[in-house]
Amino acid sequence: MINIKNLEFKYHNKLIFNNITLNFEKGKITSLIGPNGCGKSTLVKILVGLYRYNGSIIIDEIPLLKDNIKEIRKKLGVVFTNPDNQFVAETVMDDIAFTLENMNYPKITIRKKIEEITKYLGIYDILEYNPHDLNSNQKQLVNLASALVHEPKILILDEALTMLDPYDKERIMIILKELNEKGLTIINISHDIEDTLISDKIYVMNDGKIILEGTKEEVYKEENILHSLGFDLPFMVELSNRLKFYDLIDNTVYDMEELVDILWK
């Protein structure tokens, strides 16, 4: 879906990416993790066409070039780290409508689509609020609604989950999985390894380089590399590993209830 080949990128004469290659597959959830400041957000900015680059990037069969950016953006829904930087309107309603208006949707369709997505995300009751009066959690949910309302093929989350309250985060992760099962390709950029539990594939980045890539099982095995980059394992993986060490279980168990049942049969 998004193929990045031999990407090279300099910012203020500093080499950020030196010849990296990444593939975000269609219909999959791919996570890209790395410590603060490793180049993750820069990559997102390149993908939405904010920076010029060297190398080749193809998004849903269209090369990412200046002339194609409008067309490519229709395929993308993006949620950035800082929720405040994304608001354009006085009410949540108008804010979410903005993307659709730009794509010339009729008014009646806009209303319908906004109702659908906000009910789905559980923020229907704040449609008339000024986005700036919301808390960071609600703001991020509004941004997610704006990113999804035009039914993009690809959703890019730039640290969007990390800004959520743990309770809402769990709720949203279930929703993301649901959307993914309906065909949405998701690129989840994060510095929290717990956020990668829903992914089919994980890339680990440091200093603009890809250090690890593979399924979550393959990546979680590389505990030493992850530790050296400052990552702990997700709680359930860590717990499973220790239980395996004591021979109490055989495989990693991701569900806590299931684990309790296995331990005390």
Add this chain to the structure above:
Amino acid sequence: MEVKFNNVYYVYNEKTPLSKMVLGNINTIFKEEKITGIIGKSGSGKTTLIQLINALIIPTKGNVVVGKRIISKTKKIKDINNLRYQIGLVFQMPEEQFFCQTVKEEIEFGMKYFKKSVKNIEKHISDALLMVELNDSYLNRNPFTLSSGEMRKVAIASVLAFNPKIIILDEPTIGLDNKSKNNLIKIIKLLKNRYKKTVIIVSNDTDFLLQVVDHVILLDKGRIIYEGNKYDVFKQDLEKYKIKRPKIIEFEQLVLQKKNIKIGYRDDINDLMKDVYRYVK
């Protein structure tokens, strides 16, 4: 320094049609050399509560006592700057707190603002940076160009530099990576153990809180629902209040519910493992 809430009420837009009570009947003490976590879903009154401590807002009814100073509607505080000098408040999004061109100016602002004649200002700045595990190479950098973890550290350093007795952190872990979070845990423990500070943390990251706090207060709709020892609060049904329990406590509660086995409460996965091993074997 202790902070005491005596029957505190706070009403926004009092005596207008938009009047709304955000805190009611708050009685609690934040003890010296203790770390307290305040949890509660958005809109539960957490931020209002901490704003009352440094008199950014004044209680509608009741009073807040910080050390020997009383914050109430009836008596105007004469030396509000002296009060605020004792309280270091680190806001949720540090980038909203910055306004200087360099890290150095940002950190020295607090000291200069309170007009304290601080000897060796440079040393205070370096020490504050060291406490958050940054070094002097950051002094001339623009705070707006730092990563989110580094920004958080600079925001904390700028508060530590003027050496307040009470430190309040509003959602300190939002947006931080694992490593920065672990560093923050170390820093907060030092604040209590070595520097004898009173620390108050507003956060719904209960996994993080479990590792650092002594006490927890759960707010809902402006009222204190639970208050006490962290284990006593965390084992309650917090889902009802849209709060996730710490994963370790969740595990222990599940074992208790499903298997009727009490494996005890732990902060740490290592200790938890020892218990599990004992009970399964």
